[in-house]
Amino acid sequence: MSFLALTLIVISAFMHATWNYLAKRSEGGYTFVWLYMVVSIVVYAPFAIGLFLWRDSQIGWLEMGFMAGSAIIHLAYSLLLQKGYKVGDLSLIYPICRGTGPLIVAIAAFFIYDEKLTTTGVIGIVLITFSIFIITGGMEAIKRNGTLVPLLYGLLIGVMIASYTLLDKGAVSVVMMQPLMLIYGSIIAQTVVLSPFVFRRWKDVRHEWRYHKKEVIGVGVLNQLAYILVLTAMTFTPVSHVAPVREMSILIGTIMGSHMLSEGFGPRRIAAAGAMVAGVIAVAVQ
Template sequence: MSFLALVLVIISAFMHATWNYLAKRSAGGYTFVWLYMVVSIVVYAPFVIGLLMLMDHHIGWLELGFMAGSAAIHLAYSLLLQKGYKIGDLSLVYPVCRGTGPLLVAIAAVFIYDERLTTLGIIGIALITCSIFVITGGMQAIKKANTFVPLLYGLLIGVLIASYTLLDKGAVSVVMISPLLLTYGSMIGQVLFLSPFVLRRRSEISREWRLHRKEAIGVGVLNQLAYILVLTAMTFTPVSHVAPVREMSIVIGTIMGSRMLSEGFGARRIAAAGTMVAGVIAVALQ
């Protein structure tokens, strides 16, 4: 992985953990998701207009198809993430979903994009798997109903993360869609999908904006910018390298959940998150 790609992904990791912390603090549902998506569309509109004016970009049915597919998977991810944060700790749901995603990406990229998985990469995957098991508290925690359900949410969210990562990798490196345009098209698609449900409850929109305006603005800006940086790195770097290194955010998110949200089992989860980081670095260096 080049130094530029590493810098982009690490900056993205800090942004990603921060917006997840804000999303957890909001405790919002699909109305909150709609709000921060609208914020994103407004904030990034001038940049998209400038890009279209300065550079010639072809947007045909293939490009629109990728944008629609990305929007559908991202929307499912966002809604499921909000639900997961409602019923589980940030320091549990976040590491599990962020650890599962790159694990699946590293394996699938071998078959989809003909990327290599070496012995070092396999060791990294083993470290990731073990750390997920430790973070969830082992078999005793899995047997507890209050942990088992959030764990399932974390795993399912991880599958969605892998799905949109692999799809968007193809969009920016094979179809050659601009990362900014892909992200913006995905945002518009998500807002269009949600609007029929959200606009019927306008009083809830006002209430959510009044209570969680700062969180909606923060997530709206950081969520998209973090992903644009990752997509930019993926235009010249194998996805099996980018996806794992991106999970440096696991440590940040775990510390935020354990310290700033006063969630339990902080020392164990932070130690396991460190092991997970070692695993994702091994995958990145394969």
């Protein structure tokens, strides 16, 4: 992996953990998702318009298809993530979903994009799986502490992460779409889909904006920027390398949840998250 790709992904990891921390602090739900998407549309409009005019980007049916597919998966991911944060801790949900995502990507990329999976990569996958088990406290803790539901949410969110990562990889490296154009089109589509539901609960929108304005703006800016950096790295780096390395945010998010949000099981989850980071790095350098 090149130094440029690594730099982009590390910066993205810090942004990603930060916006997830902000999302956990909000009251969540689809009104919050809709609000931060509207913020994203407004903030990134000048850049999207400028890129469209400067690069003379062609958006045909194929590109629109990728935008629509990305929008559907991203919307499912966003709504599941908000629900997951309502039923579980950030220091539990975040490592599980971010750890299982690259695991699935590394395996799927072997078949879809003909990317290699070496012995080092297999070791990394084992470390990731083991870390997830430790973070949840093992089977007894799952049964005793009601961790099963958050665990299932984390795994399902991880599937969504893998799905949009693999789809978007095809968009930027095979179809050669500009990352910003892909993301911007996806955001608009998601906002349109959510709007009819949000307009029926406008009181909730005003409440969310009044009490969580900072969180809405923070997520609206950082969420998209973090992913733009990742997609940019994907244009010249194998997805099976990018997806694991970006999960260095796992350790950051776990520390935020354990200390800044005063969630329990801090030392164990931080140690397990560290092992997970080792696992994803092993997958990255395979």
